[in-house]
Amino acid sequence: MYTLYRISTNSLDKHVTDEFLPLCRPATDENDINALIDVVRSGWITTGPKNAALEKEISQLTGAPHVVALSSATAGMHLVLKALNIGPGDEVITPSLTWVSTANMICLAGAKPVFVDVDPNTLMVSSEQIEPLINKNTKLIIPVHYAGAALELDAIYDLAKKYDIPVVEDAAHALGAEYKGKPIGARGTCLFSLHAIKNISAGEGGLLTTFDAKIADAVRRLKFHGLGVDAFDRKEQGRSPQAEVIEPGFKYNLPDICAVLALGQLNRIDAITEKRRVLVEHYSHLLSTVSGITPLSIPSYPHKHCHHLMIVKVDPTEFGVDRNDLIELLKQRNIGSGIHFRPIHQQKYYRENYVTLYGEPNTNLNHTELVGSQICSLPLFPDMSLGDVERVVEAIKDIASKNEK
Missing domain, CATH: 3.40.640.10 (Type I PLP-dependent aspartate aminotransferase-like (Major domain))
Structure with missing residues (x-):
């Protein structure tokens, strides 16, 4: 019932421009x-x-x-x-x-x-x-x-x-x-x-x-x-x-x-997922040589990933700039990026009211707090081309080269 449409080679390899590349775009046709x-x-x-x-x-x-x-x-x-x-x-x-x-x-x-x-x-x-x-x-x-x-x-x-x-x-x-x-x-x-x-x-x-x-x-x-x-x-x-x-x-x-x-x-969900998989695979391959930029790990148990987000962790000691600076520097290069998500317990309302409302919170959130300061979502949507991925990674490499320790 759910048709797997062939991914167009032209869609993957189309000409890349310097126009703004958004973080995401709906897969409507x-x-x-x-x-x-x-x-x-x-x-x-x-x-x-x-x-x-x-x-x-x-x-x-x-x-x-x-x-x-x-x-x-x-x-x-x-x-x-x-x-x-x-x-x-x-x-x-x-x-x-x-x-x-x-x-x-x-x-x-x-x-x-x-x-x-x-x-x-x-x-x-x-x-x-x-x-x-x-x-x-x-x-x-x-x-x-x-x-x-x-x-x-x-x-x-x-x-x-x-x-x-x-x-x-x-x-x-x-x-x-x-x-x-x-x-x-x-x-x-x-x-x-x-x-x-x-x-x-x-x-x-x-x-x-x-x-x-x-x-x-x-x-x-x-x-x-x-x-x-x-x-x-x-x-x-x-x-x-x-x-x-x-x-x-x-x-x-x-x-x-x-x-x-x-x-x-x-009706196109399989094709949408497959296109996202191809783009993420290309990202992961190109980013494997970039020090301080680490994509999320794929769980080892049997599962099918639908590749909703392309998230990387930014280690500023290795990469040269922190996550927030990377987002701004990508924006200056007409590339959108984002954060998914800031830890809730660090949001203003919860910082200021949690203890009063509920008592002491769980303090064992070390991983959450570390990755919450590191994660960055890169552009990912089915209308992207492999060339768009290469543009993002080249921008990341350029930022790294200009901020080498």
């Missing part, structure tokens, strides 16, 4: 644009048939029996926390090296985010790092698939089973990734992002996949005012247009004008 126009012309631009089709396609891709499309992965996190009744007095274990939305949602639920350290080479958490943080107040574990690599899921789920604690996988980076031959989303509960920078983008959007019907029902209900049905449900299923509010809910549904963009890319 003319067919996606035409499909979007069709949705606008249809008169049904909010949650409708394209939304339903997207949920069905994701269910077929992952094997998850329940899929709910949402306005963002952050919305999904909010609703899952509510569905699991996470609240005051509860603790949720998650890495500090992730996007702030996870910790924000935990805090807004009234619970305590407990930050766990990461492997300095993969930037992902392990069961060995999580277990010492578990106590009687631990009600949820949220591990993060990072940069397109898959977590070591077996050990994490075994740990969760041992302590009878649910797991919600943050799979914002992992749509198209696999673990031991099965797609991410093929077990438990996962949250995927469809943000503009993701491998499959709806502009904005998110997806919940789950094997828990109660979680799915709660999220589906809460995403639309607590009604449990949206306008399309009522139109197609003959439900009363005056459906009752079962509980107070939110407005987190995904419009069809977003869903249709993701649908088109989803």
Whole structure:
């Protein structure tokens, strides 16, 4: 069902210009644009048939029996926390090296985010790092698939089973990734992002996949005012247009004008992933001779990487400048780069309020703090050419040569 399109040689080898090379760009094509126009012309631009089709396609891709499309992965996190009744007095274990939305949602639920350290080479958490943080107040574990690599899921789920604690996988980076031959989303509960920078983008959007019907029902209900049905449900299923509010809910549904963009890319997901793999492989080969620039390690357990981000660690003692200076110097050369992510516990709000709100934090975050000062994301998107990769690496080498100790 998911077609592997041949990667065009011309696409890989096209002429490189000195124009600004962004950090990322959506993988949309003319067919996606035409499909979007069709949705606008249809008169049904909010949650409708394209939304339903997207949920069905994701269910077929992952094997998850329940899929709910949402306005963002952050919305999904909010609703899952509510569905699991996470609240005051509860603790949720998650890495500090992730996007702030996870910790924000935990805090807004009234619970305590407990930050766990990461492997300095993969930037992902392990069961060995999580277990010492578990106590009687631990009600949820949220591990993060990072940069397109898959977590070591077996050990994490075994740990969760041992302590009878649910797991919600943050799979914002992992749509198209696999673990031991099965797609991410093929077990438990996962949250995927469809943000503009993701491998499959709806502009904005998110997806919940789950094997828990109660979680799915709660999220589906809460995403639309607590009604449990949206306008399309009522139109197609003959439900009363005056459906009752079962509980107070939110407005987190995904419009069809977003869903249709993701649908088109989803049909090309294998080709998108393969193009990213080729680009990352070229990066890794060229960077292997650059002292002080180290790409993330690939986990040794069986998995399929979907290469969401091309992240390198910058060692200023070897490279000559630190990560922040490298970003600025690349910008001066018309090349975009970025940081994924600054540690949450070092963000202003959490620096200033964590102890007051929650008591002493986990102080064993040494790896997080070190790599948090080193990581830099380089341009990576399917429309790039091998020549674009070479341009970035040559710029890095030029910066290094001008800053040799």
